[in-house]
Amino acid sequence: xxxxxxxxxxxxxxxxxxxxxxxxxxxxxxxxxxxxxxxxxxxxxxxxxxxxxxxxxxxxxxxxxxxxxxxxxxxxxxxxxxxxxxxxxxxxxxxxxxxxxxxxxxxxxxxxxxxxxxxxxxxxxxxxxxxxxxxxxxxxxxxxxxxxxxxxxxxxxxxxxxxxxxxxxxxxxxxxxxxxxxxxxxxxxxxxxxxxxxxxxxxxxxxxxxxxxxxxxxxxxxxxxxxxxxxxxxxxxxxxxxxxxxxxxxxxxxxxxxxxxxxxxxxxxxxxxxx
Amino acid sequence: xxxxxxxxxxxxxxxxxxxxxxxxxxxxxxxxxxxxxxxxxxxxxxxxxxxxxxxxxxxxxxxxxxxxxxxxxxxxxxxxxxxxxxxxxxxxxxxxxxxxxxxxxxxxxxxxxxxxxxxxxxxxxxxxxxxxxxxxxxxxxxxxxxxxxxxxxxxxxxxxxxxxxxxxxxxxxxxxxxxxxxxxxxxxxxxxxxxxxxxxxxxxxxxxxxxxxxxxxxxxxxxxxxxxxxxxxxxxxxxxxxxxxxxxxxxxxxxxxxxxxxxxxxxxxxxxxxxxxxxxxxxxxxxxxxxxxxxxxxxxxxxxxxxx
Numbered sequence: 001x002x003x004x005x006x007x008x009x010x011x012x013x014x015x016x017x018x019x020x021x022x023x024x025x026x027x028x029x030x031x032x033x034x035x036x037x038x039x040x041x042x043x044x045x046x047x048x049x050x051x052x053x054x055x056x057x058x059x060x061x062x063x064x065x066x067x068x069x070x071x072x073x074x075x076x077x078x079x080x081x082x083x084x085x086x087x088x089x090x091x092x093x094x095x096x097x098x099x100x101x102x103x104x105x106x107x108x109x110x111x112x113x114x115x116x117x118x119x120x121x122x123x124x125x126x127x128x129x130x131x132x133x134x135x136x137x138x139x140x141x142x143x144x145x146x147x148x149x150x151x152x153x154x155x156x157x158x159x160x161x162x163x164x165x166x167x168x169x170x171x172x173x174x175x176x177x178x179x180x181x182x183x184x185x186x187x188x189x190x191x192x193x194x195x196x197x198x199x200x201x202x203x204x205x206x207x208x209x210x211x212x213x214x215x216x217x218x219x220x221x222x223x224x225x226x227x228x229x230x231x232x233x234x235x236x237x238x239x240x241x242x243x244x245x246x247x248x249x250x251x252x253x254x255x256x257x258x259x260x261x262x263x264x265x266x267x268x269x270x271x272x273x274x275x
Numbered sequence: 276x277x278x279x280x281x282x283x284x285x286x287x288x289x290x291x292x293x294x295x296x297x298x299x300x301x302x303x304x305x306x307x308x309x310x311x312x313x314x315x316x317x318x319x320x321x322x323x324x325x326x327x328x329x330x331x332x333x334x335x336x337x338x339x340x341x342x343x344x345x346x347x348x349x350x351x352x353x354x355x356x357x358x359x360x361x362x363x364x365x366x367x368x369x370x371x372x373x374x375x376x377x378x379x380x381x382x383x384x385x386x387x388x389x390x391x392x393x394x395x396x397x398x399x400x401x402x403x404x405x406x407x408x409x410x411x412x413x414x415x416x417x418x419x420x421x422x423x424x425x426x427x428x429x430x431x432x433x434x435x436x437x438x439x440x441x442x443x444x445x446x447x448x449x450x451x452x453x454x455x456x457x458x459x460x461x462x463x464x465x466x467x468x469x470x471x472x473x474x475x476x477x478x479x480x481x482x483x484x485x486x487x488x489x490x491x492x493x494x495x496x497x498x499x500x501x502x503x504x505x506x507x508x509x510x511x512x513x514x515x516x517x518x519x520x521x522x523x524x525x526x527x528x529x530x531x532x533x534x535x536x537x538x539x540x541x542x543x544x545x546x547x548x549x550x551x552x553x554x555x556x557x558x559x560x561x562x563x564x565x566x567x568x569x570x571x572x573x574x575x576x577x578x579x580x581x582x583x
Binding site for chain 1: 320323324325326327340341343344345346347348350352354357358359360361362363364367368370371372374375376377378382415418419420
């Protein structure tokens with residue numbers, strides 16, 4: 001043995017690799033996740049369904065309310081009425097968030113992912129960035145298009161709303177933001193639950209079952225329920241949310257708090273558990 | 276170089292890996308042997324940082340695997356189960372992995388060519404045969420030309436051409452001074468490929484020695500002798516440390532003596548020899564002798580001794 005005190009472990013020279021590989025950075029992890037995202041047919045199918053669903057529901061609502069009658073629901077005439085496709089949209093974007101993560105576990109892909117990025121946390125961040133950017137661009141675009149197109153249709157029969165009306169931008173962007181953030185929550189559930197069916201059930205339970213259960217407990221339950229993600233979202237995405245409800249600003253903060261809590265819990269789970 | 280120290284993994288009640296200490300050296304191919312459930316895959320998963328050790332530690336080239344800044348260039352791994360999204364094409368799978376290390380499409384296409392997946396690289400990996408899946412796994416392990424290779428059952432599902440190709444590839448990589456750590460249940464293949472053996476049973480280290488030492492230490496060579504005067508020869512050969520078994524009419528199996536010694540003894544006593552053959556112990560026999568007591572999942576049918 002030589003007397004060198006470097007930590008080179010082998011007596012043999014360490015082979016130089018012929019391939020020029022770079023250290024992991026968040027940017028490289030994001031690029032990898034973007035390749036993964038765009039190379040799956042299922043991601044585009046689900047995102048496409050959400051986009052088409054938003055537009056279709058918007059036009060149908062606009063057409064159904066072309067004539068004003070006395071027994072119409074006030075919600076169907078509000079500025080957010082033609083964006084009701086978000087009920088469907090949140091299911092699809094939420095499922096998309098879940099699948100983007102849980103399918104890695106169900107297929108075993110996660111082992112390859114962690115072989116390439118063994119620190120794990122950059123994977124969570126990169127997936128978050130890709131998911132947020134892609135769904136934010138898609139959902140904001142389609143929400144604006146749906147609003148403009150459906151109000152144009154209503155415009156044939158009566159005066160609808162325009163983007164310049166007070167509070168309308170808040171509702172249009174709020175609807176998009178709500179779907180994107182709910183999708184992020186879906187992804188974080190995916191990191192924690194890992195199995196696709198389990199994650200989907202947990203996601204739907206949080207979004208839809210829990211508010212229903214709480215509403216059984218009269219006013220106390222409903223007061224608690226307004227802090228759940230779906231109700232907090234309605235506070236800023238819907239023109240006339242069910243009462244009691246938070247102010248739009250508080251709704252955004254509460255939903256963001258859910259997202260942050262989800263990210264922290266997912267990161268903790270990812271760091272601690274065997275993959 | 277892979278270094279495990281007191282590596283232990285407990286799943287609930289079961290101790291899957293029990294205080295393993297070993298070093299996988301660069302420049303040779305190290306075979307990782309043991310019955311099903313002996314803890315091989317768990318050990319490999321802990322090397323890759325997929326499972327966290329209950330106690331002890333394992334490093335690759337001086338650091339825990341996750342601490343490396345260029346992990347793909349340190350370790351290329353093929354672990355037991357499929358590790359590919361079934362809906363993604365082989366090429367896109369490799370492109371995504373390569374992107375984490377800033378490796379371009381050129382190298383991706385190069386490894387696709389190396390493993391012979393050129394014709395199917397654009398197809399969804401979910402439709403791949405076992406052998407094609409293995410080739411894709413090997414391609415991702417080779418992607419960044421790593422200094423260390425960890426391969427769990429790499430020849431599983433490969434055709435004879437593929438088996439030979441991977442054997443030669445691993446020998447070349449080890450010859451370049453890389454560390455190659457390989458598990459397989461195919462003893463004949465392991466005997467051809469590995470230079471060094473690490474044997475585990477029930478999570479414990481049973482042997483860590485060169486292939487030659489391993490085979491010699493576990494079971495001695497047997498000399499088969501056929502002679503019309505087998506009975507008389509058996510009496511002449513008997514002695515301490517010598518086992519003589521009458522395995523068939525006129526046929527003896529002798530352990531503990533060389534064929535030279537038997538031949539000279541027979542000639543000295545005027546005994547006719549019809550056959551005198553040395554049967555070198557195989558890796559499989561050595562493996563069987565050593566793992567007999569540490570097998571977790573034994574098939575009850577094969578367990579009955581065949582009466583001689």
